[in-house]
Amino acid sequence: MNTEVKAKYLKDYKKPAYAIESVDLLFELFEEETFVTNTMQIKKTDASVNDLTLDAVNLELLELSLNDLKLQESRYIIEEEKLTVLNVPDAFEIKIKNKIYPQDNTELEGLYKSGDIFCTQNEPEGFRSITPFLDRPDIMSLFTTTILADKKKYPVLLSNGNKIKCHEDFKERHGVTWHDPHPKPSYLFALVAGNLGSISDEFTTIQGNKVALNIYCDLGNEQKCHHAMHSLKASMKWDEEKYGRAYDLDIYNIVAVDSFNMGAMENKGLNIFNSAYVLADTDTATDANFMGIESVIAHEYFHNWTGNRITCRDWFQLTLKEGLTVFRDQCFSADMNSAQVQRIEDVKALRERQFVEDASPTRHPIQPESYISMNNFYTATVYEKGAEVIRMVYTLLGEKNYRQAMDLYFETFDGQAVTTDDFLWAMHECGDFDLELFKRWYKQSGTPRLHVKESFENGTYSILLTQKIPDDVDGKKQKPCYYPLKMGLLDRDGSEILAKTLIISKESETFVFENLKEKPVLSINRDFSVPIIVEYGEAQFAFLMKYDTNSFTQYEATQNFALRTISEIIESSAINDDFVDAYGHLLDLDVDLSYKALLLELPSVSAVMQLQKEIDFDAIYDAQDKLLLHIAQKYKEKLLDIYKQNHLPASASLEAKYIAKRAIKNRALKILSILKNDEVAELAQKQYEESLTMTDRIVALDVLENLHVSYAEVALQDFYNRYKDETLVMNKYFAILASSSRYDVLERVEKLQRDKVYDEKVPNLVRSLVGSFARNHKHFHAKDGSGYKFLADKIIEIDKINPQIASGLCGAFKVCDKMNKHNQDLIKKELSRVISTQGLSKNSFEIIDKILK
Template structure:
């Protein structure tokens, strides 16, 4: 094993920067391989000690240094430590540095790089040090001015943060634009884009009457695919004014869509750079899920303008301060724009599939970690999604109005500052009569998913109902972990399905009794409504009582949840039957209840489609001490086949009842398309390929991507006789559309049959695949690792070797993408020994590789333990 393990960064060792940059004026002369960067910084000592000035710098060619206009030579430039140390500097001074960078060779997609013909940047968390030497940390906030110089014909569009203050033509066919950002910001929020781009423009009038120019840039020819993003932006701006009283603060707001991008999008001040997957959409090439995702991500990055930009993080340990809060805000936005119940269910499904698995595995960490090796590895579901759940609990405890008061106080106290999670909690407390969050802070510092058990007792004579809640810390919690303060929303339901009580209970002890008086008959308790606490819940409800909640609960989430609880228990029991080679039989009451959901005309289509969902393999694996990969897949297939066979007439009738004469992008129409595709998918499990032709006809007749890719997925995953024909037809139609071909790759990578491995090897050689584009790697290899559990964990070990080979190749190009693939091995300790014996050599081969990035090293070392 490697002995030169990367250094561990500790929160406990935080110290403020010795020097702060007050202003930085940048001039960039853009060139594919020799971009010249000139920075002029006004710097001030931030400590009583006289210390050297240490600047971060990576992959930079240093040309010259001047201090107060005099040539400076008392420095050490260490390429090994990625630093530039100036040994003797005064308390206040002006520093001018010239350096050169090679954007074309920068395949990490950090700093300044080329995405196709476009220059663009990605500086979060530590990319700015790849542009110039700087105090590259979030608590160093400066005012930025940028002058961009480039060939006018090749790069007519020159963009940076803030407002444009000058522009003009230069000799040799060049031109320049100067941008000034009036707000202080850390370098991670810096952005630059240059290219020959298409644009759509609009305006937004703020509540105070200012007109803000809105511009969305993309590759020429894609302008018509930007209109949904523009409408989403205007909705976001209006919503943030209405919900939180927050108005946009610059004269212009710009979004740029690029193909090669490590993240979904980036909230750089006034100039958001987006993965094109979260901007470009029309009905022919984008699914309803894509449209929904675009609205959500556009909102997320816009909301960061205040929760992230105006108030930012003191250090990267505080990442959830901006990300958890902003995910909560984008979830609330999506809920208000669409169906609140559907949004909540989808958010929790995503949390359970990704974050619960992360929380139980070797890379488990609190939402505010105490240590890290590589900060890029902490852009995780825990920081984001669990972080959002913690914010949601604060709103539940304080109420919507109390939470708004806390937000107002947060901006009043900390606008323009780099702060900590404690500062956010402080604002929430003082705005709400000094609400005591002392115990609640355990959510920030403890990892693992808490277990909550609910039991009940009814005293008929006293007409008293007692609900006992017991919290248990997970096995991987810290040794000194303490009980959580959790809000548990509870409803009591009588025999007619009517709510007779509803309240939020505050659980603070390990075990607490909550007494409800004057309850005239024994109720059924609906616990943790709206998923008010992010826990794993068990109850003493009987099978029949769960079925009753499935049919009657007024809380949409818990109605959905009852169905998931019932099906999860049945499937886990059947997996034990499979392991013991016993005959399968699905509970008849469950089959009947499922049919009632299909026939229920009182629930909307979107909720019905969600209610048809069978728990995913990943969720089921979390409940297994030793994961039974083939048995889990076999049982899920059996359950779907049983339900489809029993209710095929109802499914066909439901499928045929949904006719859309025109494409509409509203919650009802999206729900109808989802339901129709769910019916089609379930029917594909009926024995003998009885509905193969129905799926193929659906595919050929599709007038939108939701139906087209929905049908293709059904055809491929059912291994239909029409599979090859459908895949070829889709390819021939869409091979020039990169975003659509990502869907084509994903469909094939997630098919669980034996041919998938060979298909992946073939697809890697296809013209549409490019391993330097993160979206394409995620669509093929990432999808294979994340969702195709049977083939990734193939008994031959071929899946492990394939991914180990590819991540080592990718690590040399893009360590962030490689480390995401490495996370696919996280279930190592819970796989059967025969598979562990195949996985371990691959993990050891990875960690012993010379030159391995700290991104991959950190993940694999934790997996191996």
């Protein structure tokens, strides 16, 4: 076990002893090596400090000068991850030249190559592997960057800010100088060089400034960038209208690359994207892909103000920019599409990932107190739960006061590196809520529960609400939370009596409603106003499924009634006829079809397992299948009618009504597939062959894979032959096969690793094949431990290539302490083997160490 790994703590934060006022960078790019010359103007901010210690990883130093004086080795010390210059003056210039090897960088942090493209990823601590620096977010500097490279191989040379000079006075090489007029931390530095295709447009800001917009990609993919460009312009317009924030440079560049650890990166004026979140057309991208691109494009653009202009003081404040910006992109997507569908999708994602994280040994607050590897804290908790905390602030303040508070935040902290407390101060200045109590959301971990007990007597209805706050990961007691709880009361005809937002602040409190003619039906946590689990044994789910006037709580009632029904099947095999009847009512609802498709979706395995003290995946799958089969048999004709009425194979339109039709008919097809008959198999086969959209093809392919082996083999081979040169589409292919319910799935996954399309150095491919198998609970958690051994081997192997991707795979073992003893022992055996591996990264060590404890 790696005993040298040390944690960093929020309590140890100290202000920097130096300020780097300006940075002048020169990159000389070659095929085998890159030379970086870094000239910095530095001032002391703490006169008691004599030496300058810079962060530096794998430093190959060539030259070091202080105020134009070349330093001898006695004046500096190179240690592991540090360069210390001794006895520096109060103000000085330091010049450093070093050599790096981007072509050998498989970790995809710092400067690396994605195919033939040079690109960077510096958040959180990648810049130190490019050049020595005070690599922390509270060091904000003015950057000027010159890039020199081969003219034919790298005609496009990009960096942050505005282009200020071109250098063409070389025979075979050329250069470009970029200057960013806005101070920024090093994690926002970006560089791209390559032979790239592009599309261009422009946007005029509310101040009348014209901004040149460019999206770069691999040559030949230009036509797949238009949806991203449309999304970018819509984002710029929305941010002006909703937040009064205009763009602040002459140019905005986006570059799509295949090898990228994250979804995208908001580098100032030069966003670098995983190509999955840029490239799309109806032949290769699903409706969900188009929606995802719109959301991520917006997210990175919104960071220009919530992340770049105002950034984090330290990495413990990560949710300051990420939680806020996720909330902003969720609101944008709700405005661009169906608000009710967007809210449900956001909550689904939260529960699938963050609630599971909250119940695991790796749980943490949205503002962690310590970390070993900062890469491990780009989590659903920091992002998605962080967004829910911002949403609660929005609910507490109301739209008008929230906008005033955001204006105050921007005006007060523009150009600064700040904390979550600074943000909450601005919110509190414009709103009335208990700031100290609300801060517990930032400091406490786990998902709170709210127990509901109701009573009705003589026209008075009362609800007793009791908070159940989980202990933290170390077993320490945590305190009650403060939050807004939206609720409503319905009469027996389904009409709304009242809608109200309660303020919850105590461990237990009672709310009373008088002068009622009859006992009302409670609709609680409307719009999912607070990220909690509601314990409400008397909830009238069937009634709420039929009559609730709030779309989210109608969906919630359906999910909760289904969860209760599945749990009953696990315990007694009996199917609740009341749920099945209420489900039939949903089939006849005249509502938005995208919303209806969500209503008809049964809870996921992840949702069911969260209810079990000891997880039994076989029992969960069997119960799900039994309920689904009963529904499909009883409502077969209705489901077939829904399918046939909405199946338009010749339509590839992205208009909302056609997306909705595809959503509902594909939901019906998936439900019908449990019947495992030739009629449904033929529907799926025909859909695969005739439909124009990837949405329809991929659903049909998934259905065939799990329904009809011979049809599936023909369709899969056709799909492979058609798309084998389209990496993004092959991600879908690998994911379908790795998620299959067929008995030989692990054997097929192992074989697919040898496919010429698969490349372990490309994170998207690893996530689609290995990551999808790790989420295939039935086979991953096989009793013989084969799934665990496979993943453990992959973690060891990939950790040597890309520790960030390896540590992400470690997360599949987070459910260890909720498994039966047999599976727990198998998991611990494999994780003990991984953690004892020589040279294991701190990324993987941190996750595994928490699980084993």
